[in-house]
Amino acid sequence: MDSIISKDAELLIFLNNLGNEKWDSFWLTITNQFNWVPLFVIILLLIFWRFGLKKTLFTLLFITVLVAFSDQFTNLIKNTTGRLRPCNTLELQEYLRQFSYKPRGYSFWSGHASLSTTFTVFIILLLRSRFKFIYFLVLFPMVFGYSRVYLGVHYPGDITVGYISGIVFGTLFYKLYSFLYSKIFKEQLV
Numbered sequence: 446m447d448s449i450i451s452k453d454a455e456l457l458i459f460l461n462n463l464g465n466e467k468w469d470s471f472w473l474t475i476t477n478q479f480n481w482v483p484l485f486v487i488i489l490l491l492i493f494w495r496f497g498l499k500k501t502l503f504t505l506l507f508i509t510v511l512v513a514f515s516d517q518f519t520n521l522i523k524n525t526t527g528r529l530r531p532c533n534t535l536e537l538q539e540y541l542r543q544f545s546y547k548p549r550g551y552s553f554w555s556g557h558a559s560l561s562t563t564f565t566v567f568i569i570l571l572l573r574s575r576f577k578f579i580y581f582l583v584l585f586p587m588v589f590g591y592s593r594v595y596l597g598v599h600y601p602g603d604i605t606v607g608y609i610s611g612i613v614f615g616t617l618f619y620k621l622y623s624f625l626y627s628k629i630f631k632e633q634l635v
Contacts, residue, residue, distance in 0.1 A: 453602040457531055458540045461597045468595075473546060476557070476592035484585065488568055495575050500630065504571070507625070508564070511618045515563045515611070516556060523551035532597040541597040548598055555599045555607035561586035562611020563618065570619040574635055586611065 464472070474480050493501045530552040531537045532544070565582050572579045586608065593599040599607075623634045 453600045456601045460594050461541050464542055464595050472592045472595040491572055507622050515560045515614055519556040519559050526553045527551055528553040530598050531600055544596055552599055553603050555593055555603040557593050558590040558604045558607025559611045561589045562608050563614040566612055566615025567619050
């Protein structure tokens, strides 16, 4: 395990040091979830176009539960493992590029990676039959997750495990959504 943790730190240092000042403001913008609101509005419009008002309201309620679950489960894992963020780890600070952005809390696993992947997998499964271009949405968690490594607030392993948990949660939530949808609306989700 120590070897994996050591390799994770080495990879973080390498990736973090690929950055330069010209790109810093870009990645600081990318890492802020509120800057993704236009993407979420587009997705909301696609859901409305696909389902209409009543089913869209049900879907939004379900997405709210999905987001809350993913966020709280991630916090449970973070508080259980207690792994410090690399930007707050004294032994690593001299090797990482420094930013004024230094979130508190723990690092393992990345909530940004987990939640964005959970959401993305769910939305892709939900809309894939109607909108083939929806698969491009996979770029969202990839770019979002990389921003966390670029800024030195997560190890690559945190991001990777966040992606894996997001794939699992997104798939499970879609299955639950499909089941509830068929019970409530008396039709199969296609």
